Amino acid sequence: MLEKALPVFWKHGFAGTSLQHLEQATGVNKSGLYSEFQDKEDLFFNALAYYYQHRGALEILSAQPLGWTNIERFLRLGERQENGCTGCFSVNALREISTLSDGIRQLLNDSHRRLMPEVVANVHAENTKLPAEVVADLVMVFFSGVCVESSLRVKDSDDPVGHFMQALKLL
Structure with a gap:
């Protein structure tokens, strides 16, 4: 159900x-x-x-070897899903956070807390110029933004995740 x-x-x-x-x-x-x-x-x-x-986010982010491939696969979870939904259910729920119960807000927060160390570990594996925690914050903010934006996109001809990954590798 x-x-x-x-x-x-x-x-x-x-x-x-x-x-x-x-x-x-x-x-x-x-x-x-x-x-x-x-x-x-x-x-x-x-x-x-x-x-x-x-959804498989933790499995994607913990796959060996750690690095940009895992980050890109995680970011692509925000693309159109097989069920026709766009973005991320969790990010969509965040848009209503002020009206949701404490239990639901806690579930959303706990999920974010579980993902961050995994994102940091993947960034750290790439030896970025910026601290891994800073780059991981950028990844998570981008993920939220691209998920919201995906519901506005009429066609999927551009590749914001690919463009972001190109920029990320320069950090």
Whole structure:
């Protein structure tokens, strides 16, 4: 059920997702949804946790050898997905952070904290001129920006990730 609810939340956000959207996407009626989840917020929390477990970011960033290849593969997670969603579900959720529960905000924060050391390790492996932590911050900010921008892009003819990687290798 989570894999069917996830694209709905991804596309419409927490506030924009109605119970009718969820019923239609999952094929489960209201009572069935609420027998498994306390409410829409609980379903959103679990969909976000499911996303983190299955998106593969940690696996990509911990692949050997560490370096630019892993960073590029991670950044490309923000491109159009097989389910038609664009950007990153987590980044999309951040746009609503002020309206989300403490538990969801904590889940978002914990995910970011888990990724940063992995990004730093990959940058460090490349012996950049700037400190690895500074470059890792740039990577994460770029990732968020490119994910937001991807939902505005009508066509995928340009390659912002490729362009960023060219610039990154100069640092």
